Amino acid sequence: MAKQLRGVFLALIFSFLYTPYLSAQEIHQARLTPPETEDFPYISTYLDVFDADGNFVYGIDPEDVNVLENGRRLAVTELNKLRAGVQFVLAINPGAAFNIRDLQGNSRYDYVYNELERWAQGRQGTTLDDLSLLTVDGPVATHLSDPTAWISTIQPYQPENSIGDMGLEMLGRALELAAETPVRPGMGRAVLFITSLPEQDITLFLESLAVRARQREVRIFVWLVTSASLYNSPNAIQLQNLANQTGGEFFAYSGIEPLPDLEDYLEPLRCTYFLLYESRIITSGRHQLAVQIRSEELDLTSAEQEFEIEVLPPNLAFISHDLEIKRKVSTGTDQEPGEITPGQHHFEVLIEFPDGYVRPLERTRLFVDGQIEHQNLSHPFDQFTWDLSEYTSTDSHLIQVEVMDILGLTSTSIEKTILVSVEQPVQRNLLTLTRNRSLVVGAVVLLTGCILLLILVMGGRVQPGFLRTSRNGHRRSDPVTQPVQAKIEPKAHRLPDWFNRLYWPQRSVETHAPAMLVRISESGQSKTSPPIPITADEITFGRDPTLVTQILEDPSVEAIHARLRLVADKTYHLYDEQSTAGTWINYTPVSAEGAQLEHGDLIHIGRVGFRFSLREPVNVRKPIIIKKEQNQ
Numbered sequence: 001m002a003k004q005l006r007g008v009f010l011a012l013i014f015s016f017l018y019t020p021y022l023s024a025q026e027i028h029q030a031r032l033t034p035p036e037t038e039d040f041p042y043i044s045t046y047l048d049v050f051d052a053d054g055n056f057v058y059g060i061d062p063e064d065v066n067v068l069e070n071g072r073r074l075a076v077t078e079l080n081k082l083r084a085g086v087q088f089v090l091a092i093n094p095g096a097a098f099n100i101r102d103l104q105g106n107s108r109y110d111y112v113y114n115e116l117e118r119w120a121q122g123r124q125g126t127t128l129d130d131l132s133l134l135t136v137d138g139p140v141a142t143h144l145s146d147p148t149a150w151i152s153t154i155q156p157y158q159p160e161n162s163i164g165d166m167g168l169e170m171l172g173r174a175l176e177l178a179a180e181t182p183v184r185p186g187m188g189r190a191v192l193f194i195t196s197l198p199e200q201d202i203t204l205f206l207e208s209l210a211v212r213a214r215q216r217e218v219r220i221f222v223w224l225v226t227s228a229s230l231y232n233s234p235n236a237i238q239l240q241n242l243a244n245q246t247g248g249e250f251f252a253y254s255g256i257e258p259l260p261d262l263e264d265y266l267e268p269l270r271c272t273y274f275l276l277y278e279s280r281i282i283t284s285g286r287h288q289l290a291v292q293i294r295s296e297e298l299d300l301t302s303a304e305q306e307f308e309i310e311v312l313p314p315n316l317a318f319i320s321h322d323l324e325i326k327r328k329v330s331t332g333t334d335q336e337p338g339e340i341t342p343g344q345h346h347f348e349v350l351i352e353f354p355d356g357y358v359r360p361l362e363r364t365r366l367f368v369d370g371q372i373e374h375q376n377l378s379h380p381f382d383q384f385t386w387d388l389s390e391y392t393s394t395d396s397h398l399i400q401v402e403v404m405d406i407l408g409l410t411s412t413s414i415e416k417t418i419l420v421s422v423e424q425p426v427q428r429n430l431l432t433l434t435r436n437r438s439l440v441v442g443a444v445v446l447l448t449g450c451i452l453l454l455i456l457v458m459g460g461r462v463q464p465g466f467l468r469t470s471r472n473g474h475r476r477s478d479p480v481t482q483p484v485q486a487k488i489e490p491k492a493h494r495l496p497d498w499f500n501r502l503y504w505p506q507r508s509v510e511t512h513a514p515a516m517l518v519r520i521s522e523s524g525q526s527k528t529s530p531p532i533p534i535t536a537d538e539i540t541f542g543r544d545p546t547l548v549t550q551i552l553e554d555p556s557v558e559a560i561h562a563r564l565r566l567v568a569d570k571t572y573h574l575y576d577e578q579s580t581a582g583t584w585i586n587y588t589p590v591s592a593e594g595a596q597l598e599h600g601d602l603i604h605i606g607r608v609g610f611r612f613s614l615r616e617p618v619n620v621r622k623p624i625i626i627k628k629e630q631n632q
Contacts, residue, residue: 027052030302031217032275033186035289037309040279040357041407042077045305046084046186047273047291049298054247056268060293067277068290068301078276084186085128086269090116091174092135094159095196097225100255108225108255109159112194119262120151128270130183134174142177168198168205171220175209179216188269189218190248192262197226198235206242213246221248221265228254282407284310284355312355316401316413319348323546324419327388340392340422347384349401349413362404369397394421396546419546515572517603517610532610537566541605542577556581556606565594572597572612581606586621 033046047065049057062079098109123129127145133153134140141153171193178189191213213220222243224236231252240250251260281287288304322345330339347366353359366374366384374384384401391397397420401413513533532550542548544559552561562583563575575594576583583590584604585597597603599617603610 028057028298028300030291030293030300032289032291032302032305033217034305035307036185037307037357040309040311041281041359042276043279043289044274044276045289045291046082047079047275047302048188049273049293050247050268054249054268056271057298058271060273060295060298064293064295064298065275066292066294067275068288068292068304069277069279069281070287072280073292074277074280076275076277078274080274082186082272082274083128083270084182084184084188084272085130086188086190086266087130087178087180087182088266089132089134089174089178089191090154091170091191091193091195092133092157092159093168093170093193093195094136095225097196097227098159102255108253111255111259112223112225112253113154115259116154116262117151120147122263123147129266130187132174132177134170134177136170139173139177143183168200168202171195172205172209172212175213175216175218175220178218186272186274188266188272189216190221190266190269191218192221192223192265193239194223194225195239197224197230197233202235202238206238210242210245218246219248219265219269220246222250223259224250224252226252226254228252280407281309281311282409284312310355311357311407311409312353313409313411314361314403314405315352315354316403316411317350317352318401318413318416319350322418324421325388327391327420327422329422329424340389343387343389345386345388347386347399347401349382349384351382351403360406362406362408364404365402367400367402373399388420391420392422394419396420417546513615515612515614518613520602520609520611522607522609531613534564534566534572539564540577552605552608554606554608557608558606562590562605564597574603579606 029050031048031050033048035043035045037043049060051057058081060079060081062076065076065079067074067076094109098112099107101107124147126147129145129147131144131147131150132139132142133150135157140157141150144150144153171191174191174193178191182189209220220243222239224231224239226236230236236252242248243250249260249265251257253259275291286306286308288306290304291302293300293302325342325345327340327342330341349364351361351364361381362377364376364381364384365372366386368386373386376384381403386399396417398415398417400415402410403412404410513535515534517532517534519529519531536549539550540548540560541550541552541557541562541564542560543552543554543557545551547560558577558579558581560577561579561581562577565573565575567573573594573596574583574585574590576590576592578592582604583606585595586602587604588595597612598621599612599614601612601621603612
C-alpha cells in the first residue's frame with residue numbers, strides 16, 4: 001500500500017513538472033539541425049516546423065523566412081521542402097501481459113504484430129526510411145531500408161513471459177541507435193517502445209532519458225500493453241509523460257482498443273526544409289544561428305544553434321621567381337628611334353585559403369613602388385600585366401600583390417625586388433657616326449687645331465699681336481729688362497716651358513670615412529688592394545650584384561653572405577645572413593643576431609679576410625690570454 005501511494009505521489013509530481021512542456025505543444029514549433037559549413041560562406045541547415053498537434057507545416061516560402069546570424073538578420077538564399085525519410089527504431093520489451101489471449105485464441109502480441117505487418121506491407125517498394133529492431137536480447141536488425149526485410153526479422157520473434165531490468169536499458173540503447181548519423185541529412189528520428197508495465201521504480205531513469213531524447217531530437221512513442229485497470233498507475237503516467245516530453249504519443253492497449261496507425265507517427269517526420277544562406281561571418285570562433293518565420297499564419301523563432309568555424313584571409317605567393325627583367329633597344333633610324341622591348345611583363349600568383357573554405361574573390365591588385373599598377377575585378381584574379389613602357393633606364397622596383405575575398409578579408413604578399421635593366425645598342429651609335437662622317441671629321445680637325453694653338457701660345461712660340469705690343473713697350477721702359485752681356489751656360493736637359501705650363505689633373509683626395517675594411521691575405525698580411533671605406537649606415541656583402549652593395553668574388557662567399565650596420569649607439573655590428581661558410585670576428589663565429597666590432601678586429605666573410613679600422617678609435621679589444629697547463 002505504501003509503495004502504491006509513493007507511485008501516485010511521484011506521478012503527480014511529474015504531471016506538475018511537465019505542465020509547461022504540454023502547454024508549449026499547443027503552439028507551433030520551429031527546429032534547426034546543426035549548421036553545415038563545408039561550403040562556407042554558404043551555410044546550410046535543415047528546418048522542421050510543426051503545428052500544435054505535431055504535424056509538419058507545409059507551404060512555407062523563402063520570403064517568409066529570415067536567418068538570424070549572431071543576431072543579424074539575413075535573407076535566405078534557398079528554401080526547399082524535402083522528403084528525407086525517418087530513422088525509426090522499434091524496441092520490444094515483452095512481459096506476461098503480451099501473452100494474454102482473447103476468445104479467438106489470439107494474444108495481445110499477435111494483434112500488435114499484425115498491425116506492424118500491415119504497415120510494412122503498405123510501405124512495400126519504398127526505401128525512404130531507415131528501419132531497426134531491438135529486443136532485450138540485443139539488436140535483431142539495424143539500418144534496413146526495405147520494410148519487407150524489416151518485418152521478416154520480427155516474424156520469428158517470440159516474446160518471453162517475464163520482464164527484467166534490461167527492458168528500460170534497452171530503451172536507452174534504442175535512443176542511441178535512433179540518434180546515430182542518418183544516411184541522409186534532415187531525416188527525422190523516432191522510437192516506438194512496445195512494453196508491458198514495468199514493475200521497478202523508473203522515475204530517475206525516465207527523467208534522464210527524456211533529457212537525452214530532447215537533446216538528440218528523437219521522438220519516443222510508447223505502446224503500453226497491460227490491463228485497463230493499470231492505465232493510471234504511477235509507472236503508466238510516467239511513460240505517458242516521457243512520450244509527451246519528447247514530442248511523441250502514448251497509447252495503452254488491453255487487447256480490445258484499435259491500434260494506432262504507425263504511418264501517422266512517421267509521416268510528419270519524413271519532411272523537412274533545406275535552408276541555405278550566405279554568411280557574413282569574418283572572424284573565427286563560436287557563432288549563433290536561429291531562424292525567424294513570419295507569414296499570415298505563423299510568427300515564431302527557432303531556438304539558437306551554436307557552431308564553431310575558423311575564418312582566415314587568403315594567402316598570396318608569386319609563382320614566377322624572376323629577379324631581373326632585361327629590356328633591349330632595337331636598332332632604329334634618325335627619324336624613328338628604336339623600340340625598347342619587352343613592353344610588358346606578366347605575373348602569376350598562387351591564391352590559397354588557409355582555413356580550407358574556397359570562396360569567390362572581390363578583387364586583386366598589383367602594386368609597383370607603392371602605386372597601383374594593375375587591378376582585377378573579375379576572372380582571372382591570379383594574373384597581372386606590368387606596363388614597362390615608362391622605364392628607359394636601369395633601376396630596381398618593389399612589387400607586391402593584394403587580394404580581397406567576398407567577405408572583405410584582405411591580405412598582401414611579401415615585397416619582391418625586381419631589377420629592370422635597359423641595354424643600349426652599340427651598333428646604332430656606330431651607324432650614326434658613319435652616316436655623319438664628314439661632320440665628325442670636321443669637328444675633330446677643329447678641336448685638334450684649337451689644342452695645338454693653345455700649346456703654341458703657352459710655349460711662347462706664337463704670340464698674338466696685342467700681347468706682343470704690350471710686352472715690348474713694357475720692356476723698353478723697364479731698366480731691368482735692358483739687355484746685358486752674360487756668359488751663356490750650356491743648356492740643361494729639361495722639359496719645355498709650355499709643357500710645364502699645362503694643367504695636369506691631380507690625384508683626388510679620398511674622403512675620410514669614419515671606418516674602413518683593409519683586405520688581408522690568408523697569412524694575415526695586408527694586401528695592396530685599396531681599403532673599403534664605410535660611409536653608409538649599412539653594407540651588405542656577397543657575390544650577387546643585384547642583392548648586395550659590396551661584391552666579394554670568392555667561392556666560399558654566398559649570394560648574400562653578411563651585413564655590416566651602424567646602430568643607434570654609433571657602433572658597428574656585423575651580422576651573418578645564414579651562410580654556409582659562416583662569418584667570423586677574431587675567429588669567433590657570428591650569428592644572425594650579430595656582434596659588435598671594435599678597432600683592429602679581424603673579420604672573415606667565408607675565406608675573405610679584412611682588418612676593421614676606425615678613423616677615430618675609442619676602444620681596442622683586449623686580447624684574450626688562455627693559459628695552458630704544463631704537463632706534470
